[in-house]
Amino acid sequence: MSDPADIPAKALFVATPAVRRRLRSQRVAVVCLSLASLAIFLPLAAVLIGLVKKALPALTWEFIVDVPRKGMTAGGIWPALVGTLYFVTLSLLAAAPIGILAGIYLNEFARDNWLTRVINLAVVNLSGVPSIVHALFGVAAFVIMLRWGQSIRAASATLAVMVLPVIIVATKEALSAVPRSFREACWNVGATRWQTIRTVVLPNSIGGILTGVILAVSRAAGETAPIMVTGAIFYKVVARGDLFPYSINEQGMALSYHLYQISRNVPNMPESMLYATALVLVVFVLAFNSVATVLRVRLRRRKKW
Amino acid sequence: MTGNPKISLQSLSVRYGRKSVLRNISFAVPANSIFAIIGPANSGKTTLLKCLNRTIEIIAGSHVDGQICIDGLNIHAGGDVYSLRRRIGMVFPLPVGLPMSVFDNVAYAPRMAGVRDKELLGHIVEDCLTKAALWDEVKDRLDSLGSMLSGGQQQRLTIARALSHDPEILCLDEFSIAIDPVTTMRIEDMLVELKERMTIILVTNLVQQARRLSDRTCFLNKGELVQEGPTEEMFGDSNANRLTYDYVRGVFG
Structure with missing residues (x-):
């Protein structure tokens, strides 16, 4: 040695x-x-x-809770902010349940036959359709055919159709991340498919599903095209700080459409207000995205296998 | 063979799409015995077990011909497939700890069958974990995650779960692959005890394990039944079947 x-x-x-x-x-x-x-x-x-x-010069608490004044060139953005909340909430109420249930069906129950393949193909293609095409579909289907007219519900329905594939795809991906061996273990002890989904598959994929839903929210909030022809309006008289100013049968203002209008069609618009509106919209979307990120990180931290 | 067989297979054939996996298998398993199935890889042993609890039907493209009877009743003749599965405990080679607590892992099957009584569930959990030689290791951490146990512990957890719905038939597919020899012996002892209460089918690559434990043995090769008979005869020196004779001595394979 x-x-x-x-x-x-x-x-x-x-x-x-x-x-x-x-x-x-x-x-x-x-x-x-x-x-x-x-x-x-x-x-x-x-x-x-x-x-x-x-x-910064325009960004005050007043700007957020006040209504637009003097032909948009003064006051705030409250009706547009609340309007966006309306559009997003309503479209989500329609799209989230349908999307999640469809995702569960497609991933857990559907047999691999031509119908399933057609539906899967449709889901993928639907998410690639430009939003202006969704807008025209919304006009034809909801505004004209269902006689809803230009209204918040017609616009929300259009947004719902648009974000549906996002939610379906996210749900399917979250579900298929749960190992098949877990399902087989449950089937082997006599659990039905639904019992297996309820007790093992869903609890372990809910994080991914929620992430998909939240991403759908941020997409719906930012879109202008689908709502401008189906239910968004340039100006609406609303009380300052009113939380429920709209009925869903009438048109409503929205941040994205408001921004489009004041940046193109309003003369003498103060630049700072323009940018402040854009900032509020961006923060609105980023806030939802961050919630999705935090959720994902937290659920990953207590990964169970 | 005396009495009615617990399980009987009559010309069972299975194919996946065009690929034939099992051809014309017939044998009978007497009640309260250990029945070993030996054979090289790809001989259809696992498929055979999946036919018993009809999980084979979940696999796309699978096609089953022939008849399987349990207690003389055809398992394909309708009826509730879930109660059929509850009569059979299954342990497959890869351990699966469900992502829930150790307690919930074992209480899962009774709960899914509708048992709500906490005291009864606790009793079932302790009983099954004890039989699977795992109770002493986990009794102080029943609420830790089943999927975070070591591989060998998860395999014993899988065995405990297979016993938790009080099956009449217990199928073990290579259960000892991830378990140390000492624990394997404890489980083997337990199997001999359990034989009093249930019928056990043991798929194993360890021919000596089949010889130690089983009453009857069948030898599958490439999807066909080569020979089936009492274990002593199968492993005996006077076995006239050349293939079996060579396989159990490790000559062929």
Whole structure:
């Protein structure tokens, strides 16, 4: 036995030229990958900082809870903010139950036959349809055929159709992340399919499903095209700070449509109000996205297998 | 063979799509015995077990011909497939700890069958975990996650769950694959005791395990029944079937 100190430090594990070459190309790869990630983050940060800077002069509590005054060029955005809440809530009330139930059916019960494949194909294609096409569908189906007229319910129904595939796909993915062996273990002890879904599959996929629903919310909140022809309105008289100003049979204001109008069709619009409106919309969407992220992280932390 | 068989298979054939997995299998399992099924990989042993509790029907493209009777009643003749499954305990080679507490894992089947009495559930859980040689290791942490136990513990948890609905038939498919020899011996002892109360089908790659435990043995090869008979005869020196003779001695395979 020789003393460990006697072992020459450099005798073994010397990097050969081939190894050094591989390490060099790895360093290049890491730099490229991190630059690409930075390229995603920087524009977002720039947009946010720019928005906040330009919006700051107009951004007060009054701006949020007050109604628009002087032909939009003064006052606040309250009716539009509440209107967006209306659209999002109503469309979600319709789309979430249908989407989740359809996702469960498609992933857990549907046999692999032509009908299932057609439905799956339709779901995928539906999510690729441009929102203006959804808008025209909404006009034909809800405004005209169902005689709902231009109204909050027609616009919400249109949004619901639009976000349905998002929810279905998220539900299916969340469900199929639960290992099949869990289901088989339950079937082997005599549990029915529904018992298995209720007791094992759903409790372990609810996080993913909720994430999908919340992402659907943020998509519905940001869309302009589907609502501008089905139920959004330029201006509506609403009491300041009124939480329930609209009936669902009438048209309502919405943040995205409001922003579109004041940036294009309102003369002498103060720039700061424009940016403040945009900022409120962005924060609205980002807030929902962050809730989804927090939820996902928390549910992942107590991963159960 | 005396008395009516617990399970009888009559010309059972199974195919997945066009791929034939089991061909014309017939044998009978006497009640309160241990029946071993041996054979190399891909000989259809696991498929055979799935036919018994009709989980085979969940697999797309599977097709079953022939007849399986339990207590003389055809299991395909209608009736409630879930009560059929509750009469059979199944343990498959890969351990599955459900993502719930150890207690809930074992109480799952009784609960799904409608048992609500907490005291009864507690009793079932302790009894089944004891039989599966796991009680001493988990009795102080019944509320920890079943899916976070070690592989060997999860396998014993799976056995406990298979016993939890008090089945008449217990099927074990390679149960000892993830368990150390000492624990395996404890479970083997338990199986011999359980034989008094139920009929046990033991699929194993360890031919010596089949020899130690079983009353009758059948040898499957490539989806066909090579030979079935009392275990001593199957493993005996005078076995005239060359294939079985070679397989149990490790010559063939």
